Amino acid sequence: MKVTISKQQLNKAIQSVIRVVEHKSAIPVLNGIKLLVDEKGMTITGCDTEMMIQSYIPLHIDEKENMYIHTSGQGVLNAQVFNEYVRKISVDELEIHIDDKFQGKIRANKTDLKINGYDPLEFPAIPDFFPDQSFVISSHILKQLIRQTVFAVSSNEQSPILTGVNISLQQGILKSIATDRHRLASIQYKTDSTAEFHQLVISARALQELNKLLPEEDTMVQIMFKDNQILFKFNEILLYSKLLDGTYPDTERIVQNAANFTTEIVISTELLIDTMERAMIMSRKEKGNVVNMYSLDDETIEFTSSSTEFGKFKESLSTGKPLQNPVRVSFNSKFLIDVLKVMDSEFVKIGLSGDMNPIYIHPTEVHDDYQTVHLILPYRTARENV
Amino acid sequence: MKVTISKQQLNKAIQSVIRVVEHKSAIPVLNGIKLLVDEKGMTITGCDTEMMIQSYIPLHIDEKENMYIHTSGQGVLNAQVFNEYVRKISVDELEIHIDDKFQGKIRANKTDLKINGYDPLEFPAIPDFFPDQSFVISSHILKQLIRQTVFAVSSNEQSPILTGVNISLQQGILKSIATDRHRLASIQYKTDSTAEFHQLVISARALQELNKLLPEEDTMVQIMFKDNQILFKFNEILLYSKLLDGTYPDTERIVQNAANFTTEIVISTELLIDTMERAMIMSRKEKGNVVNMYSLDDETIEFTSSSTEFGKFKESLSTGKPLQNPVRVSFNSKFLIDVLKVMDSEFVKIGLSGDMNPIYIHPTEVHDDYQTVHLILPYRTARENV
Numbered sequence: 093m094k095v096t097i098s099k100q101q102l103n104k105a106i107q108s109v110i111r112v113v114e115h116k117s118a119i120p121v122l123n124g125i126k127l128l129v130d131e132k133g134m135t136i137t138g139c140d141t142e143m144m145i146q147s148y149i150p151l152h153i154d155e156k157e158n159m160y161i162h163t164s165g166q167g168v169l170n171a172q173v174f175n176e177y178v179r180k181i182s183v184d185e186l187e188i189h190i191d192d193k194f195q196g197k198i199r200a201n202k203t204d205l206k207i208n209g210y211d212p213l214e215f216p217a218i219p220d221f222f223p224d225q226s227f228v229i230s231s232h233i234l235k236q237l238i239r240q241t242v243f244a245v246s247s248n249e250q251s252p253i254l255t256g257v258n259i260s261l262q263q264g265i266l267k268s269i270a271t272d273r274h275r276l277a278s279i280q281y282k283t284d285s286t287a288e289f290h291q292l293v294i295s296a297r298a299l300q301e302l303n304k305l306l307p308e309e310d311t312m313v314q315i316m317f318k319d320n321q322i323l324f325k326f327n328e329i330l331l332y333s334k335l336l337d338g339t340y341p342d343t344e345r346i347v348q349n350a351a352n353f354t355t356e357i358v359i360s361t362e363l364l365i366d367t368m369e370r371a372m373i374m375s376r377k378e379k380g381n382v383v384n385m386y387s388l389d390d391e392t393i394e395f396t397s398s399s400t401e402f403g404k405f406k407e408s409l410s411t412g413k414p415l416q417n418p419v420r421v422s423f424n425s426k427f428l429i430d431v432l433k434v435m436d437s438e439f440v441k442i443g444l445s446g447d448m449n450p451i452y453i454h455p456t457e458v459h460d461d462y463q464t465v466h467l468i469l470p471y472r473t474a475r476e477n478v
Numbered sequence: 479m480k481v482t483i484s485k486q487q488l489n490k491a492i493q494s495v496i497r498v499v500e501h502k503s504a505i506p507v508l509n510g511i512k513l514l515v516d517e518k519g520m521t522i523t524g525c526d527t528e529m530m531i532q533s534y535i536p537l538h539i540d541e542k543e544n545m546y547i548h549t550s551g552q553g554v555l556n557a558q559v560f561n562e563y564v565r566k567i568s569v570d571e572l573e574i575h576i577d578d579k580f581q582g583k584i585r586a587n588k589t590d591l592k593i594n595g596y597d598p599l600e601f602p603a604i605p606d607f608f609p610d611q612s613f614v615i616s617s618h619i620l621k622q623l624i625r626q627t628v629f630a631v632s633s634n635e636q637s638p639i640l641t642g643v644n645i646s647l648q649q650g651i652l653k654s655i656a657t658d659r660h661r662l663a664s665i666q667y668k669t670d671s672t673a674e675f676h677q678l679v680i681s682a683r684a685l686q687e688l689n690k691l692l693p694e695e696d697t698m699v700q701i702m703f704k705d706n707q708i709l710f711k712f713n714e715i716l717l718y719s720k721l722l723d724g725t726y727p728d729t730e731r732i733v734q735n736a737a738n739f740t741t742e743i744v745i746s747t748e749l750l751i752d753t754m755e756r757a758m759i760m761s762r763k764e765k766g767n768v769v770n771m772y773s774l775d776d777e778t779i780e781f782t783s784s785s786t787e788f789g790k791f792k793e794s795l796s797t798g799k800p801l802q803n804p805v806r807v808s809f810n811s812k813f814l815i816d817v818l819k820v821m822d823s824e825f826v827k828i829g830l831s832g833d834m835n836p837i838y839i840h841p842t843e844v845h846d847d848y849q850t851v852h853l854i855l856p857y858r859t860a861r862e863n864v
Contacts, residue, residue, distance in 0.1 A: 173788045374559070401556075402556050
């Protein structure tokens with residue numbers, strides 16, 4: 093293949109795919125980035141053993157020509173060197189030539205770069221997707237689904253299924269759930285979709301990459317899936333990922349029970365984040381990152397944390413409305429901060445039903461189009477700590 | 479001690495000293511930050527085993543009161559916790575109380591923090607400086623002395639003396655030199671000072687900290703030294719450091735010889751930096767980070783670099799004026815980039831005298847008040863590589 097291509101378009105496409113490419117994969121070809129040129133444009137692909145991202149550069153965008161194709165074909169070049177070089181060369185266009193021995197030659201201005209390549213036939217391909225099922229969703233909704241849940245996945249590889257977010261669509265209700273057994277985050281949307289599926293568990297990493305690739309402006313994303321694979325398609329981007337295997341735990345009952353809390357605290361989201369961040373200075377080096385919360389009277393909540401090495405923290409906050417019952421509970425302060433940061437609400441409602449039952453966190457501002465549920469399990473040695 | 483103090487002033491003072499404080503020193507008191515309150519204000523000190531920084535908060539700045547002193551005294555609080563807490567609390571002022579058992583209590587708004595402390599008598603003191611010698615220098619000159627040389631010190635702890643910058647003042651000439659045996663950077667100023675000293679070798683780390691603390695606007699810095707110690711004093715800051723022991727190598731002859739080059743290349747500083755950065759994509763993983771430079775004709779220089787793993791780089795640049803002799807030399811591309819970045823000159827002059835002698839680098843724009851000399855030793859296997 094040989095092509096003369098806009099540096100800006102090429103760079104943009106490379107940036108979309110480069111993050112999934114490993115630097116030192118034991119499988120040499122996975123250190124590469126694949127370029128495929130046909131009569132319609134250039135497709136750039138990066139992948140690892142779990143996922144793959146493709147970015148497409150069409151011949152023209154509006155009236156502007158992006159490339160001149162001398163000969164079509166394909167090749168795989170070392171991703172790190174190719175990426176850095178394209179970023180560091182200040183020209184409008186550059187010429188890429190990949191020969192039959194997989195070697196790349198890049199020419200721009202008075203520069204000449206030879207990059208070692210790999211056999212493109214060894215590069216993984218995206219499986220054919222004549223999908224069993226597919227549906228279409230707004231990128232803004234998809235971003236919200238990810239944002240409200242992905243922080244709560246487990247980082248423990250011993251329960252692989254919990255390192256992903258579980259997405260389901262039943263009777264028009266699109267649900268996204270994440271839990272690491274100590275907390276749970278979920279969001280649901282009402283859609284017009286007639287598609288139905290029970291469990292698609294997508295790795296947090298794939299969702300985080302997807303989230304970075306989704307554009308600012310709202311766009312439609314097509315989602316296709318079959319067997320244990322999923323494909324997201326929007327604009328010039330295509331993200332493919334394996335789904336996580338296993339049975340996702342049933343969380344229906346715990347969510348329903350937690351919604352029946354007996355005491356409700358309403359408190360400023362911003363002030364509570366600040367207080368938690370100060371409390372964490374003491375708690376974060378201690379087991380469980382524990383902060384204790386209890387009512388001083390029916391309109392004041394006190395938070396404490398302590399560290400044998402560093403000292404003790406104590407701070408009180410006023411509640412937005414009187415408490416029905418006294419409060420006394422302990423929990424991981426980092427978990428609460430994670431939830432508060434996605435609340436998008438000036439005040440937050442914290443529902444409690446005893447010091448052993450899940451803490452229910454909810455924005456006071458109701459969103460028409462979606463509903464979230466966030467739960468944190470109390471720290472069990474609460475009584476000893478307070 | 480007990481004091482009510484402006485959060486902003488306190489935070490500013492802590493930021494000046496915090497960087498030298500270790501997090502996990504085996505000597506517990508060195509994990510602390512010392513607060514000393516007397517009738518004139520508060521002095522905050524951080525240190526490690528090599529250096530110490532003090533920042534002083536006076537009772538008043540102009541008309542504005544910075545603190546109210548309840549009782550004077552001193553204490554040492556855990557630096558990390560104290561620093562983070564002060565940064566994260568949004569109040570105008572806070573109350574600090576350190577009791578006889580070294581425990582700190584900090585009160586602000588509805589917050590109460592107890593910080594474990596250390597015995598202030600165990601905290602190192604700055605030795606008395608009835609200095610053997612002292613001199614005064616503009617902070618702008620001092621910044622330039624550091625900037626032009628500090629990048630060239632050795633990072634090899636086997637020759638400790640080379641990990642510092644050697645400063646001397648003789649017959650009014652203030653000189654600063656750094657070398658790691660593969661390159662040399664030096665700068666000299668003409669001053670009115672009658673002080674004389676032959677060798678003060680200051681660690682790169684102390685100079686880098688000093689450089690960060692020196693203000694944007696020009697100010698006078700008093701420098702005092704005795705035995706193997708040095709003290710810098712300016713505004714409300716005091717930086718103390720041990721000097722490096724040993725005999726600094728004599729570099730006079732090598733500098734004089736290098737100035738008698740036989741070929742001179744004049745080239746755009748900015749274009750040469752860009753070219754070197756591209757060349758480094760290939761060279762930096764190879765031994766010696768080698769780039770080859772040679773003349774194609776009397777107005778074109780070509781640069782090449784290569785990596786067995788990744789490929790080959792080649793790029794040519796036009797010279798600003800015709801070459802007297804053909805050029806063929808190899809060197810560490812990172813070394814050249816380091817020098818070019820401190821040139822402050824649109825064009826740079828590269829003086830050569832054979833492929834085994836030092837490369838001399840000089841700005842084409844002459845500075846009235848100072849003169850620099852930068853040398854890079856060629857890479858010795860040049861002939862094989864080109």
